[in-house]
Every structure is written in C-alpha cells, then in structure tokens.
Amino acid sequence: MTLLAVENLQVEFDTRDGVVRPLSGVGFTVDSGQILGIVGETGSGKSVTAQAIMGLLPFLNGRVTQGRILFEDRDLLSLSETDYQAIRGNRISLIPQNPMTSLDPVYRGGAQIVEGLRLHTDLSRTRAAERAVDVMRSLGIPNAGKVFHQYPHQLSGGLKQRIVIAMGLCADPGLLIADEPTTALDVTVQAQIIELFRQTTREMNLGMIMITHDLGVIAHLCDTVAVMYAGTLMEIGPVKPVFQYPRHPYTQALLSCIPAMGMREDDLEAIPGNVPGVRTYPDGCRYHPRCPEVMAVCRTVPPKTAAVDDQSRVRCHLYPPDRGAVHETAG
Numbered sequence: 001m002t003l004l005a006v007e008n009l010q011v012e013f014d015t016r017d018g019v020v021r022p023l024s025g026v027g028f029t030v031d032s033g034q035i036l037g038i039v040g041e042t043g044s045g046k047s048v049t050a051q052a053i054m055g056l057l058p059f060l061n062g063r064v065t066q067g068r069i070l071f072e073d074r075d076l077l078s079l080s081e082t083d084y085q086a087i088r089g090n091r092i093s094l095i096p097q098n099p100m101t102s103l104d105p106v107y108r109g110g111a112q113i114v115e116g117l118r119l120h121t122d123l124s125r126t127r128a129a130e131r132a133v134d135v136m137r138s139l140g141i142p143n144a145g146k147v148f149h150q151y152p153h154q155l156s157g158g159l160k161q162r163i164v165i166a167m168g169l170c171a172d173p174g175l176l177i178a179d180e181p182t183t184a185l186d187v188t189v190q191a192q193i194i195e196l197f198r199q200t201t202r203e204m205n206l207g208m209i210m211i212t213h214d215l216g217v218i219a220h221l222c223d224t225v226a227v228m229y230a231g232t233l234m235e236i237g238p239v240k241p242v243f244q245y246p247r248h249p250y251t252q253a254l255l256s257c258i259p260a261m262g263m264r265e266d267d268l269e270a271i272p273g274n275v276p277g278v279r280t281y282p283d284g285c286r287y288h289p290r291c292p293e294v295m296a297v298c299r300t301v302p303p304k305t306a307a308v309d310d311q312s313r314v315r316c317h318l319y320p321p322d323r324g325a326v327h328e329t330a331g
C-alpha cells in the first residue's frame with residue numbers, strides 16, 4: 001500500500017539575499033514495509049526533503065511552492081499546524097541529521113525514550129523503562145542500564161546518536177525518516193543498526209526513508225534508491241537494477257566512486273568539478289557542467305523525467321520522455 005506520495009515538490013527559502021529554491025521536481029513514493037534510500041552529495045536537498053515531509057519548513061523561513069505530499073491518503077500541505085502536530089512525531093517520525101538538537105540537555109537519555117514510549121503506548125512507567133533498555137541494547141549500547149540514567153552531556157556522540165534512534169523507533173510510527181543516522185558511529189555499530197532498521201521495517205510493516213551519502217548503506221538496506229543532485233531527482237528505481245545498470249551519467253559517476261575490492265584509495269575516480277550552490281544552479285540540466293556526455297540541449301533545456309520501465313525513472317536528455325506522459329519539471 002502506498003504510504004507516502006511526494007509529487008513534483010518545489011521548495012523555496014527566504015534568505016537575507018533573496019529567495020532560493022533548494023528543491024524542484026522531486027517526486028517518489030514509499031510503501032509500507034519498504035525502504036527508500038535518498039542519496040546525493042552535500043547540499044543536494046536531502047534534508048530539505050525530510051523537513052518538507054515533516055512540515056517543518058515554516059519554522060525555517062521556507063515553504064512548499066509546488067507539488068503535493070500525500071500521507072495515508074491525507075494531503076499534508078493542507079493540514080493546519082495543530083493537525084500536523086498530531087502526525088509529526090507520531091505517525092511520521094524523524095531521526096534528524098544532528099542528534100544533538102533533539103535531545104533535551106536537562107533530562108536523562110533513558111527518560112527521553114520512556115517519555116516517547118508512554119506517549120505512544122499504554123505501557124506503565126516500569127514496563128516502558130524495561131522496553132527502552134531493551135531497544136538500547138538492540139542498538140548495541142554497552143551498559144544500557146547505566147547509560148539509561150546518564151544526561152546527554154555525559155554521553156559520547158555515538159551514544160547520543162543511538163539514543164535519538166531509539167526515540168525514533170519507540171515512537172511506533174508508520175513512516176520513519178532517518179537523516180544520516182549512522183554517521184557518528186563506527187562501522188560495526190553501523191552494520192548493527194542497519195540490520196535493526198531492516199528487521200524493524202519488516203516486523204512493524206513500517207515505511208522508511210533512509211538519507212545517506214553512503215551507497216553501501218543503500219545497497220545493504222534499501223529497496224528503492226532516489227539519486228538527488230542540485231535540488232532535483234536525477235534517477236529513481238529499485239536498488240538492484242539501478243546499481244547494475246545506472247542510466248543517468250551522474251548515477252554512473254557516483255557508482256564508479258565506490259572502491260572495488262582491493263582497490264587503493266588513490267585509484268578512486270572522483271567526479272570532476274564541484275557541486276553548484278543553490279544560488280548558482282546552472283540552466284538546462286543542472287549536472288551538465290560536470291557531465292561527460294553533455295549535449296547542446298543539456299546547456300539550455302531542463303530535462304524532463306522519462307520512465308525507464310514501470311518502476312524506474314530518469315531525468316536526462318539521453319532518455320527522451322514519451323510524448324503525452326505526465327512529467328515533473330525542474331527549473
């Protein structure tokens with residue numbers, strides 16, 4: 001069942017130097033039990049996408065100027081702030097990119113997990129505390145009983161991050177959005193948490209959006225991958241075929257940056273050129289200044305999305321869209 005549908009999303013922010021448009025033409029769906037990975041270089045609009053779904057843009061001097069966000073068949077953009085609050089943190093839970101911002105320094109870590117649990121379940125305080133310690137253990141927190149009683153400033157970055165993940169999981173949401181949730185963690189713990197996300201989504205029939213720089217995480221965890229570049233969606237489809245036969249030159253470049261077994265780091269091919277800033281998105285296809293397959297049309301005309309098959313889409317002039325199809329525009 002389609003849990004979330006984001007359609008042709010466009011976002012603007014007011015800044016001191018005028019309006020910027022960090023997102024345009026972003027669209028995807030997430031089903032219950034499905035994990036969508038969003039990957040892209042820094043500044044490509046991954047966190048803004050999460051903030052838009054969470055309805056947090058108005059607090060960040062921003063707004064959605066085009067498109068729709070449907071969650072459980074409700075049009076989120078038409079909700080009042082009060083109605084949004086009932087969904088935010090309940091039906092849709094965000095593990096934010098910076099875990100420090102979501103922990104309250106005056107409460108012990110465990111108490112913050114328990115508070116969430118008590119809000120969303122009818123567990124007694126004692127049972128909720130037991131459940132919180134269980135979840136902390138399953139996240140690989142050593143001495144979970146002790147950590148439970150510690151204040152955020154007593155915890156390492158990695159432990160704080162895991163407390164925030166525990167809070168996100170305990171909210172018992174329908175959709176979990178995790179924004180780079182494993183960056184502060186070492187590789188072993190990261191693998192453990194990825195496994196836990198996989199189990200949880202299956203057991204709870206949860207939809208999940210995993211935002212990451214790490215194509216390895218996408219390969220291990222996700223069903224579908226959405227590749228973002230400069231505020232727009234370049235390619236989307238099931239992970240296996242996209243990794244095997246990437247269509248977009250940008251996806252191809254990203255994948256060629258993954259080290260193969262036995263490869264030395266300095267053999268790695270980095271994508272030449274820089275990611276453009278939100279004020280200087282180029283005309284035409286935003287990737288054209290870096291694209292090895294650039295054609296004249298790419299410099300002036302923004303490409304529309306083309307269906308590769310019924311599950312995959314690509315936004316590139318190499319793949320002309322069928323005439324008459326519905327297109328998401330970026331520009």
Ligand SMILES: Nc1ncnc2c1ncn2[C@@H]1O[C@H](COP(=O)(O)OP(=O)(O)OP(=O)(O)O)[C@@H](O)[C@H]1O
Nearest residue numbers: 013015022041042043044045046047048049060278
């Ligand atoms: N509140 C804001 N006001 C103005 N511009 C913003 C705001 N938040 C984000 N931006 C801009 O929007 C663009 C997209 O930012 P976003 O945080 O979504 O990138 P990201 O893909 O999450 O990057 P990273 O991988 O570094 O987390 C950036 O150019 C950023 O500077």
Ligand SMILES: [Mg+2]
Nearest residue numbers: 046047048097
């Ligand atoms: Mg981000």
